[in-house]
Amino acid sequence: MAASNVIIWLHGLGDTGPANAALRSFFTKPQLKSAKWHFPTAPRSPVTCNRGAVLTSWFDLPEIPITAASPSCQEDVLNAVRGVHTMIDDKVASGIDASRIFLCGFSQGGALTLASSMLYPETLAGAVVFSGWVPLDSNFIEKISPKAKKTPVFVAHGDADEVVHFAAGQAIPPILAQAGVKHEFKAFRGLGHSISPEELAHLERWLISNL
Template sequence: MTPTVKAPEYLKIDSASSHTASVILMHGLGDSGRGMYPTANMFHQDPAFKHIKWILPHAPVRPIRANGNHKMPAWFDVYNFQFEGEEDEAGMLESIASIERLITEEVDSGIDPGRIVLSGFTQGGAMSLLTGLTTKRKLAGLAIMSGRLPISHRIKEMAPPHAASLPVFWGHGIADPLAKYVFGQVSVEFMTKEMGFPTAPATGEAEGIEFHGYEGLGTGMSREELGDLGLWLKKVLPAKK
């Protein structure tokens, strides 16, 4: 019998008022939910987001092949940092199932799936994509920071019909030497050409993929990027009146 996948351990920042929306914010390779706390807390301090609960999960510790099998927190193994060839599909599927458990906990607490955003930085962004594009629940949207879409050869067959209607925010540092800008470009091109995602309209509605490249930004998130993310979040998770 296959053991039941558990939700990952996590930090949380409860909503400052009536809880009507949730953001699951996933860290990158080698980090933890604590590394995402300053970003989540910054948004939490904004009255526009007082209705949002922030969930900051911790990835399990595992050996990373591309780093000499040194153990570190990771949502899946990395075989090489060029992301070429075989990938850790089993690890990705396991993490999808664990993040699904977090979504289920929010839904069971009374939050509509359409009021949940999956978001993440680098490897956490990859998990936001993999989970958001394959879950049967239609979420409010996906927010990707310096991420990429792994196992794209599987995604089309795994994605439910509503996947291409999800709003997506995508920010990427053009100068990032690790999570290279081209990884984001190739991923977005695949999603638009192969999966039918539209490009976000110039009128600013929360539709399609809103892609931003940030000049001079290396590994990390800039104030400009977080400002753009905040504007997008206000559109996809507005406070209920």
């Protein structure tokens, strides 16, 4: 894998980028050795579902657990999307083609990954959604550009997730299918709201297949 490939990882609610940096050690295949990983940290802001407590959060969350019918804070999500687009644009400005940038995320970061990759005007190398959901109204698919529709998406979700319900993850593939986006959905039996070594092994294979 060329050194110009980039993997941006978006953490979950209340977490930080540096706390997730050890994830890169799971990816040992030669094709990924020279990948440039980036672990940004979300800004701190009051979060409604945590009774207004200030946490690192990409956007506000009205409720937890999150179901397929949970309300969303549209403008807040779109503002976060613009922030992620700036991250990607900065990499592109440094000479890295968008088609060599993978966007990945867990939980809230996974939901933001989905929205950001589909609303980006160019084709990315791929988007990875772990334990995420659709954080915008389904009509957002009308805003997906022809180039963004060429970004492959991998969605992974544990069927025992009590924080972001499995059904919320299952709601992603029909929307991607409707938009004509190439995608893969994989359920992990007995997995709660966490990332397992099995998931990371599958992700490693998926990343390599989309280099």
